[in-house]
Amino acid sequence: MTLYPGQVMKGQNPMPLTPPPNSNGDSNDSWDENKGFCESVGPTKKPQTEPVRRARKVEGGIFFPKPENAVTIAVSSRVLFRTEKEQKVFEEKGVEEYLNYQALEAVNSQLRELYPESEELFDIVLVTYNHAHVGVRLINTINHHNLFIERFCMTGGSSPIGYLKAWHTNLYLSADAEKVQEALAEGIAAATMFMPEKQVEVSETQLRVAFDGDAVLFSDESERIFKAHGLDKFFEHERENEHTLLEHGPLKGFLEALGKLQKKFYAKGHRLNCPIRTYLVTARSAASSGIRALKTLRAWGLETDEALFLAGAPKGPMLEKIRPHIYFDDQMFHIEGAAERGTIAAHVPYGIAQMYSHRKSTNSAK
Amino acid sequence: MAVSCHGMFDLDSCNVQPDSCALPKGAAFAFIKAVQTVNQRLLGLSEKNKTLLFEVVLLGKDCEEHIKLNIFDSAKHYGLEIDKFYFCSSDNLIGTLQANHINLFLSPDKDDVYSVLKAGVPAALLYQQAEQQAINRLKVLFSGDLIGLSADSMVCLKDRGFTDVHIQNFKAAKECLREFVVRIGEMKRMFGHEGSPLHTSLMTVWGSRDVCASALKTLRGWGLDVDEAFCLAGATCGPILALLQPHIVWDNGLHNLKGVAPLLSS
Numbered sequence: 001m002t003l004y005p006g007q008v009m010k011g012q013n014p015m016p017l018t019p020p021p022n023s024n025g026d027s028n029d030s031w032d033e034n035k036g037f038c039e040s041v042g043p044t045k046k047p048q049t050e051p052v053r054r055a056r057k058v059e060g061g062i063f064f065p066k067p068e069n070a071v072t073i074a075v076s077s078r079v080l081f082r083t084e085k086e087q088k089v090f091e092e093k094g095v096e097e098y099l100n101y102q103a104l105e106a107v108n109s110q111l112r113e114l115y116p117e118s119e120e121l122f123d124i125v126l127v128t129y130n131h132a133h134v135g136v137r138l139i140n141t142i143n144h145h146n147l148f149i150e151r152f153c154m155t156g157g158s159s160p161i162g163y164l165k166a167w168h169t170n171l172y173l174s175a176d177a178e179k180v181q182e183a184l185a186e187g188i189a190a191a192t193m194f195m196p197e198k199q200v201e202v203s204e205t206q207l208r209v210a211f212d213g214d215a216v217l218f219s220d221e222s223e224r225i226f227k228a229h230g231l232d233k234f235f236e237h238e239r240e241n242e243h244t245l246l247e248h249g250p251l252k253g254f255l256e257a258l259g260k261l262q263k264k265f266y267a268k269g270h271r272l273n274c275p276i277r278t279y280l281v282t283a284r285s286a287a288s289s290g291i292r293a294l295k296t297l298r299a300w301g302l303e304t305d306e307a308l309f310l311a312g313a314p315k316g317p318m319l320e321k322i323r324p325h326i327y328f329d330d331q332m333f334h335i336e337g338a339a340e341r342g343t344i345a346a347h348v349p350y351g352i353a354q355m356y357s358h359r360k361s362t363n364s365a366k
Numbered sequence: 367m368a369v370s371c372h373g374m375f376d377l378d379s380c381n382v383q384p385d386s387c388a389l390p391k392g393a394a395f396a397f398i399k400a401v402q403t404v405n406q407r408l409l410g411l412s413e414k415n416k417t418l419l420f421e422v423v424l425l426g427k428d429c430e431e432h433i434k435l436n437i438f439d440s441a442k443h444y445g446l447e448i449d450k451f452y453f454c455s456s457d458n459l460i461g462t463l464q465a466n467h468i469n470l471f472l473s474p475d476k477d478d479v480y481s482v483l484k485a486g487v488p489a490a491l492l493y494q495q496a497e498q499q500a501i502n503r504l505k506v507l508f509s510g511d512l513i514g515l516s517a518d519s520m521v522c523l524k525d526r527g528f529t530d531v532h533i534q535n536f537k538a539a540k541e542c543l544r545e546f547v548v549r550i551g552e553m554k555r556m557f558g559h560e561g562s563p564l565h566t567s568l569m570t571v572w573g574s575r576d577v578c579a580s581a582l583k584t585l586r587g588w589g590l591d592v593d594e595a596f597c598l599a600g601a602t603c604g605p606i607l608a609l610l611q612p613h614i615v616w617d618n619g620l621h622n623l624k625g626v627a628p629l630l631s632s
Contacts (some may be wrong), residue, residue, distance in 0.1 A: 066601060132568065132582060132595035139579035150575055151601065156567075156593035166605035 126152035191346035213282035219247035220351025285311030488542030507612035510581030551589030
């Protein structure tokens with residue numbers, strides 16, 4: 001890894017390995033890196049061979065990418081660290097990391113290699129409503145695990161939502177559903193993290209993010225039809241409106257931000273082995289209702305690397321195969337299905353689906 | 367103990383309209399009201415807290431006679447509890463401050479604050495509040511970039527382009543800050559966590575997170591646990607400050623230095 005003039009080398013700090021067996025650098029990518037790396041990562045961590053601390057020295061101070069240029073992911077402290085169930089205190093020994101940020105850092109280092117002057121990198125900010133007296137311990141823990149988090153904001157009880165905006169947050173991850181809803185109401189892409197008990201291996205070299213379609217990338221308009229009038233009406237509606245674009249959903253902006261970074265890789269010839277990979281995993285079917293989704297994406301100038309139309313089949317097995325670092329869905333049913341299979345899932349509490357309590361049903365087909 | 371502060375009305379914008387107009391509220395206004403709230407609460411807790419109260423003194427620099435009258439009247443008009451009024455020329459500013467044992471000088475004027483700090487008198491910035499809000503809480507913001515550096519590690523600042531003189535000033539400023547922090551810490555302890563009229567925060571702008579941690583520890587060592595902490599690591603502080611809306615900003619005179627100013631510009 002090349003060092004850039006400003007970079008400060010820190011000693012090798014291997015990420016602590018968690019007990020569960022880790023396969024090395026598989027195709028599983030922990031996508032979560034992007035999202036709140038801060039959030040505790042899953043059990044397996046491989047020691048980093050690159051000890052570089054992401055810092056650039058510039059006359060008079062150390063600086064990091066400006067929030068407005070970087071893809072900023074804000075995470076809350078509970079997403080970052082899994083605390084002991086009994087105690088809320090962040091003890092050094094009891095802390096694991098939820099998120100495997102290595103893939104995120106891998107993306108960043110490649111971006112720096114290709115575009116040394118650019119500030120369009122991933123940046124993780126810790127935004128927590130903890131009181132600052134926990135601050136020192138938090139920083140110590142961050143240091144202990146050598147996480148690449150330089151920026152943080154401890155609001156001591158006041159709402160962090162205003163600060164999210166000030167940081168130009170592209171995505172906010174939290175374990176607290178209320179805060180996430182507040183953020184969504186303010187127009188910030190946000191999701192509640194759910195960690196599976198046992199995680200599948202995710203890649204450390206390629207960041208993989210999977211999105212549900214309706215009410216995540218797109219608005220929930222079709223979802224409403226389905227919930228109100230049933231499957232047939234839904235198909236009818238989709239057929240009639242095949243040429244009308246869907247409205248955008250809460251996470252469209254984040255896909256956009258990812259797409260921007262991806263294009264930077266493509267521009268330098270890294271199309272095939274791009275370290276960021278996006279997936280659309282939707283219950284729509286390819287033959288009918290899926291067309292509208294694809295057309296909408298294309299019209300927005302966005303694309304996902306892969307689009308999986310499940311036509312109502314359960315998403316769990318498919319996700320297990322993809323092994324995304326994170327999967328966004330608006331329905332708890334799917335989130336739980338994903339978590340059962342070991343995928344890190346994030347719930348987007350948006351749209352009509354929230355009004356219906358989750359029930360396990362076999363015919364949630366669209 | 368009394369912490370004396372100086373504030374100013376917005377003298378520039380008021381034309382010479384004697385009597386009729388009370389001076390428009392300046393940056394200090396919300397601050398003084400907030401200080402009064404703190405004082406009331408302290409007294410409400412215990413009579414013994416009389417020694418802890420803030421004592422506000424108004425300092426006017428180079429004021430003409432009719433302005434002075436205006437100031438008196440305006441203070442009365444708004445119901446401000448100002449104990450003393452001092453008027454001096456700008457040359458004599460530091461002398462006046464020292465002669466009257468002022469514990470803290472507040473001004474929206476960065477140059478004044480810096481020159482007073484250099485002379486060893488504690489001084490801090492009055493932040494221009496977007497609107498008159500939050501008068502039931504006094505908000506103080508500490509800039510952590512220097513607090514987080516111990517006296518020894520300040521030497522490393524030389525690599526960044528600061529001169530010896532600067533470093534001396536930083537050390538002096540840090541001492542001044544320490545006294546203030548100790549007192550604020552005492553006041554804060556009277557109130558507990560919930561509903562405290564005293565709100566403190568720490569912000570490091572260009573230091574790393576270790577500097578921030580060190581600053582937090584230092585403040586704690588001086589007796590103050592801040593409510594909020596921000597580590598910006600190079601991000602512009604403008605948006606955060608606009609949200610925070612502190613009344614007083616302690617930045618140890620950093621803002622006036624060339625090369626650092628762009629980093630701190632809001």
